[in-house]
Amino acid sequence: MTRAPEGGPAPEPVPEDVLVALADPVRRDVLTALALEGGATATSLAARLPVTRQAVAKHLAVLGRAGLVRARRAGREVRYEADLRPLRRTTRWMDTLAARWEERLDAIKELSEELSEEEGTAP
Amino acid sequence: MTRAPEGGPAPEPVPEDVLVALADPVRRDVLTALALEGGATATSLAARLPVTRQAVAKHLAVLGRAGLVRARRAGREVRYEADLRPLRRTTRWMDTLAARWEERLDAIKELSEELSEEEGTAP
DNA sequence: CGGATGCGCAACTCCAAGGTTGCACACCCG
């Protein structure tokens, strides 16, 4: 689930959501377990984590909102699987930002050096 | 400051701290402003943000704990500068994790397909 | 059929993060 089927305009997961999702240690553990076991239910996850099933369910909802997890109903149980594409997208987003910022910082540094030269390295 | 001078064993900033730091929108704005202007004080940052100077100071402390920001005292004011290296380190860390997980997921998928074949594509 | 088993929803508690105000101290400058 994680969202009502055909309910709203389906807010696309943005990199910010991924950052929020990964900021929590329990959520990281959930995602790790999901990736290592290739899918699990909220109940089975709660068994190997120090929290209750409901807590896990909430974390899965957050991960789902970030697009990192997809739910699949199988009979009476709900199987969750990890989707790592948003993660990749987020790292690329961060790298792009970092590149832009570094470029900017270099430009500023260079500019300030030029100013120092023009003024004869004045104090 | 951001840490007592010669106080403890100096807890090294880990990728988790970076995730926590970047999970907050105000903190992202602070870091952005710092990168675009090449350094600023808590007061000047508070001027262009919808929060008080003290709030900015707390955010700068969090960013500092993640290693994303360094403080430099200049007379009576404290100039903060962005350090993007922890950011780069974090994206690489995340990419490595993603790669490991994807590898694992592929292996599981392949395994389950083999099992299906052995059983004659049973339902 | 009837008891397990698994989920979802709702109400409630708890605490830390984010934010503010107030004040004292250090510093620069006219």
Place this chain on the structure above:
DNA sequence: CGGGTGTGCAACCTTGGAGTTGCGCATCCG
């Protein structure tokens, strides 16, 4: 020297995130 400016620290308030318990409903299986 004295006022203006910039910081740091501490107390305090408020909100939302994280977690739990309790209950009702659906589904599987002996």
